[in-house]
Amino acid sequence: MNEVAVVQQGGALSVAQIKQREYKIQWQREMRRRFASKHGYSTASYYATGRLRAQVLRRDDYKCVRCGMTDPEHKTEWGRPITIDHKDKNRKNNALENLQTLCLRCHGNKDLIYRLRWPKALSHRGEIMARRAAGQTYQAIADAVGLSIAVVWKWIQLWGKERA
Numbered sequence: 001m002n003e004v005a006v007v008q009q010g011g012a013l014s015v016a017q018i019k020q021r022e023y024k025i026q027w028q029r030e031m032r033r034r035f036a037s038k039h040g041y042s043t044a045s046y047y048a049t050g051r052l053r054a055q056v057l058r059r060d061d062y063k064c065v066r067c068g069m070t071d072p073e074h075k076t077e078w079g080r081p082i083t084i085d086h087k088d089k090n091r092k093n094n095a096l097e098n099l100q101t102l103c104l105r106c107h108g109n110k111d112l113i114y115r116l117r118w119p120k121a122l123s124h125r126g127e128i129m130a131r132r133a134a135g136q137t138y139q140a141i142a143d144a145v146g147l148s149i150a151v152v153w154k155w156i157q158l159w160g161k162e163r164a
C-alpha cells in the first residue's frame, strides 16, 4: 500500500498508522473469537440482546419457553446455543420482559422474516435442497448461501412438504 494512499477526514495516514490499524483489527478479531469459544455465542448476539442474554437464559431455566428444549439439547441438534428472541420483533427493545429463550424451530415458526427473503431463498432452492440431501447442517447451508439458519430451516420444511 502506498504510504499516503489512505486518506481519511484527518488527512493521509502514515505507514505506522496503517500498521497500527491492521493490528487493532486483528486484535479485535481475536477477542471476538475468544469470547465465542468461552461463551458459546458471538459478541454480536451478546450485544443484540443488550447484554442480557445470560440473565434471560437463567430466568427461562435454559429452556425454550415454547417447547422446553434445553440449551444442551439445542447444541446437539443445531450445533449452536439456544437463541434469544425479541417478542415484539424490535431488536432495539432490550427490556428483560421483551426477551425470551427460544429454540431455532420455535423461533423460525414465530418470525415471518423468511417471507421477506423469499426471492433470495427461491434463487437458492436447488442448492439448499441439494446441500441438505447431502447431509449438511442447517448452519453450514445458511453460511454457504448467506441466509439465516432460521430462514433456511423454514424453507426446507416448506419445500419438503411440497414434494411429499
Ligand SMILES: [Zn+2]
Pocket: 064, 065, 066, 067, 068, 069, 102, 103, 104, 105, 106, 107
Ligand atoms: Zn422450541
